[in-house]
Amino acid sequence: MNTGSWLPVTWLYVPGDRPERFGKAVASGADVVIIDLEDAVAPVRKDEARANAAAYLRARREEGSGAVQVHVRVNDLAGPRGLGDLAAVGDLADAVRLPKVESAEVLDAVTGAPAYALLESAAGIVAARDIAAHPRVAGVALGEQDLAAELSITDESAMNHLRLQVVLAAAAAGLPPVPMSVYPNVKDEAGLLASCRAGRTLGLFGRTAIHPRQIPVIRQAFRPTEEETARAAEIVEAAEQAERSGTGAVALPDGRFVDAPIVTRARRTMALAHRLTAPPDRPQPASDV
Ligand SMILES: CC(C)(COP(=O)(O)OP(=O)(O)OC[C@H]1O[C@@H](n2cnc3c(N)ncnc32)[C@H](O)[C@@H]1OP(=O)(O)O)[C@@H](O)C(=O)NCCC(=O)NCCSC(=O)C[C@H](O)C(=O)O
Numbered sequence: 309m310n311t312g313s314w315l316p317v318t319w320l321y322v323p324g325d326r327p328e329r330f331g332k333a334v335a336s337g338a339d340v341v342i343i344d345l346e347d348a349v350a351p352v353r354k355d356e357a358r359a360n361a362a363a364y365l366r367a368r369r370e371e372g373s374g375a376v377q378v379h380v381r382v383n384d385l386a387g388p389r390g391l392g393d394l395a396a397v398g399d400l401a402d403a404v405r406l407p408k409v410e411s412a413e414v415l416d417a418v419t420g421a422p423a424y425a426l427l428e429s430a431a432g433i434v435a436a437r438d439i440a441a442h443p444r445v446a447g448v449a450l451g452e453q454d455l456a457a458e459l460s461i462t463d464e465s466a467m468n469h470l471r472l473q474v475v476l477a478a479a480a481a482g483l484p485p486v487p488m489s490v491y492p493n494v495k496d497e498a499g500l501l502a503s504c505r506a507g508r509t510l511g512l513f514g515r516t517a518i519h520p521r522q523i524p525v526i527r528q529a530f531r532p533t534e535e536e537t538a539r540a541a542e543i544v545e546a547a548e549q550a551e552r553s554g555t556g557a558v559a560l561p562d563g564r565f566v567d568a569p570i571v572t573r574a575r576r577t578m579a580l581a582h583r584l585t586a587p588p589d590r591p592q593p594a595s596d597v
């Protein structure tokens with residue numbers, strides 16, 4: 309898992325035809341805002357959405373980009389609008405999000421901003437390793453609404469199988485860990501929390517949201533629990549004590565063995581707990597989560 313740099317925990321979608329909501333999205337506490345030109349926008353409003361996104365990003369650039377990253381989800385590059393969207397916003401956005409990617413070849417068209425590829429079909433999941441390894445790709449994620457529709461999946465364990473394939477593809481390509489797909493019920497906060505906690509156990513990290521009220525819930529879900537933080541502190545303390553006394557192998561009082569990867573993970577847990585206890589932060593190059 310590549311966790312060598314600051315990683316977004318919360319990503320908030322805002323439809324491209326609702327420009328009055330762009331500022332609210334940026335102020336929501338999300339680490340990344342994604343202006344959507346794809347499925348959140350009706351076909352008759354697609355031109356308007358593209359123009360809104362370009363105007364907002366141009367103004368933002370002139371004012372000096374804010375601390376929050378703004379990405380744009382363009383339309384499918386294999387469809388009639390994708391390349392036009394890319395031409396309009398590719399040099400203005402902090403990154404572009406590419407829906408329904410099914411092969412690595414389509415990514416050759418991307419220049420400018422880094423690209424996040426969404427795998428939302430059987431073909432996309434099957435090609436996940438090649439897509440993740442493409443040099444233009446900065447990250448991959450699943451589009452579970454589209455996947456569930458195509459495959460008629462209603463079972464979480466079946467979806468977990470697909471999630472793990474993408475988690476593996478991302479890690480093997482040295483990409484950041486995969487953020488979770490959207491939780492579609494904006495009023496079910498308990499369900500969102502439980503779903504995020506389950507996703508954490510699969511190695512997924514962070515989540516895309518569709519409503520500002522989901523942001524604090526996602527932050528809470530990915531914040532290590534007090535018990536996890538205390539256990540991590542115990543491991544780090546034992547490792548540091550062993551280092552001071554020149555001992556290589558360490559066992560905790562309850563018999564648990566501690567080695568280098570366990571210490572690395574414990575340090576990451578402590579840093580993440582610290583970060584997600586404070587108000588939303590912004591990219592810090594020196595941080596390791
Ligand atoms: C889901 C929504 C349509 C709900 O909209 P609405 O009913 O109008 O929300 P509220 O009345 O509760 O709004 C309260 C205030 O919050 C602001 N708000 C709401 N949503 C957003 C947002 N996304 N960004 C910024 N601000 C937002 C409202 O303006 C209200 O503010 P105020 O008036 O000051 O009180 C709506 O939330 C929405 O459109 N969400 C985004 C939908 C979207 O972009 N979908 C695409 C991504 S889904 C996806 O990717 C699936 C994937 O492809 C897959 O296949 O899995």
Ligand SMILES: [Mg+2]
Pocket residue numbers: 347407428451452453454
């Ligand atoms: Mg989709």
